[in-house]
Amino acid sequence: MTFPNFKNKHAEDALFNPKDFLKYLKKIGKYPSFKAPKRVIFCYSKSFFNYILAQHEVTKIEGFREMYILDDSNGQIAVAGRFGIGAPAVITLMEELIAFGVKEFISIGTAGALQKYLKIGNLVVCDRAIRDEGVSHHYAKSSKYSYASKILTANIKTALENIGEKYSIGTSWTIDAPYRETVEEARQYQKEGVATVEMELSALFAVAEYRKVEMGTILTISDSLADLKWKPQFHHKDTSRGLETLYKVALGVEYVKIKPNRDVTLNYKRNNK
Numbered sequence: 651m652t653f654p655n656f657k658n659k660h661a662e663d664a665l666f667n668p669k670d671f672l673k674y675l676k677k678i679g680k681y682p683s684f685k686a687p688k689r690v691i692f693c694y695s696k697s698f699f700n701y702i703l704a705q706h707e708v709t710k711i712e713g714f715r716e717m718y719i720l721d722d723s724n725g726q727i728a729v730a731g732r733f734g735i736g737a738p739a740v741i742t743l744m745e746e747l748i749a750f751g752v753k754e755f756i757s758i759g760t761a762g763a764l765q766k767y768l769k770i771g772n773l774v775v776c777d778r779a780i781r782d783e784g785v786s787h788h789y790a791k792s793s794k795y796s797y798a799s800k801i802l803t804a805n806i807k808t809a810l811e812n813i814g815e816k817y818s819i820g821t822s823w824t825i826d827a828p829y830r831e832t833v834e835e836a837r838q839y840q841k842e843g844v845a846t847v848e849m850e851l852s853a854l855f856a857v858a859e860y861r862k863v864e865m866g867t868i869l870t871i872s873d874s875l876a877d878l879k880w881k882p883q884f885h886h887k888d889t890s891r892g893l894e895t896l897y898k899v900a901l902g903v904e905y906v907k908i909k910p911n912r913d914v915t916l917n918y919k920r921n922n923k
Contacts, residue, residue: 653787660790667886668749675713682713686751687728690717691900692740694759694850698893699731714746721740727901736826737785737853744857754864756802757854758896760872761822761846762831768876769776771888773810773817773895774845774869777803779852783826786856795821796855802866809899810868817879820845824852836875847875868896 676679693699699716716732716878719725744755761774768774771772778795781787786796810817821844826833828861831847839847852866858865870892871881883889 653784653792658791660788661798668745671746672749680713682710682750682895684709684719685725685917686747687723687904688726688752689728689754689756690747690752691727691729691897692727692744692755692759692850692854693742693897694735695893696732698897699729701894702729702731704899714750717879725829726753726855733905736849737783737824738826740850741785741857744854745861748857748861748863754802755816755854755858755866756806756900757850757865757867758893758900759848759850759867759869760884760893761848761869761873762880763871763876764823764836764847765820765854766876768818768845768871768874769888770871770874771892772871773815773892774871775803775806775810775819776822776846776867776869777819779822779824779855780823780839780844781852781856783824783849783853785853789853789856789860796852796859798851798855799858799864799866802864803829806866806868806899809902812894813898814832814906815895815899817868820846822846822848822851824848824850831875833878836878840876846871855886868899870896 653750672681693702703718707721710722711717711719711728714730717728717730718725720729730743776798778797779792781796790796823839823844825847826849828849846869848869854865870889872884872889873880
């Protein structure tokens with residue numbers, strides 16, 4: 651049996667779509683009353699989401715779970731968090747935001763290292779992801795990879811270079827069963843040169859291509875599987891520093907500046923953020 655079970659379902663029309671859901675919200679008087687921002691940043695760590703909110707004056711947006719407009723971005727940037735983990739959770743939100751008019755997304759988060767050259771806190775710009783999750787196969791014909799936006803990927807690389815940050819470019823393995831990352835899979839992907847493992851990217855890339863919007867991502871290393879043993883370092887200071895850098899890059903210095911010396915405790919965990 652192939653997956654999805656219904657052959658070529660990615661090419662079939664859906665029974666209903668995100669625009670239908672927004673029409674429903676309008677009907678019951680809960681349609682969002684703000685203008686769609688240019689960019690939405692997805693944040694998976696609850697504690698890091700709190701850190702971000704502490705950096706800005708924000709306006710909470712009703713209608714899209716926990717999402718906030720950054721007041722000092724002139725309505726151009728919003729950050730979304732506390733929506734759950736993994737591809738299904740973030741894709742549901744992304745679909746609704748696309749239907750509302752958002753055209754640009756950046757995903758920031760932690761990942762596990764598969765290669766020994768990647769150390770805790772290192773930065774990785776992911777340009778493609780292995781589709782080992784279920785969501786993307788409902789949007790695009792089954793294939794091994796989905797791909798990040800070339801435009802946003804180039805912009806992210808330029809932003810990192812402009813602030814003097816070192817980074818790697820690589821493929822990520824996206825899997826939505828974190829407790830079933832097997833030794834043999836990790837060994838095989840190491841041989842293929844795959845850099846990281848996480849839970850969302852291949853689906854985000856596939857949906858962005860399907861809906862014709864821009865999706866880019868940058869990761870920081872929080873744990874390692876490079877020795878074929880799990881070595882978590884979620885609370886290491888370098889993981890914290892890496893996340894802060896991801897946010898600065900995703901934010902875009904053309905919009906706002908982060909307030910210095912904020913005392914915010916960061917606690918995060920890959921897959922169980």
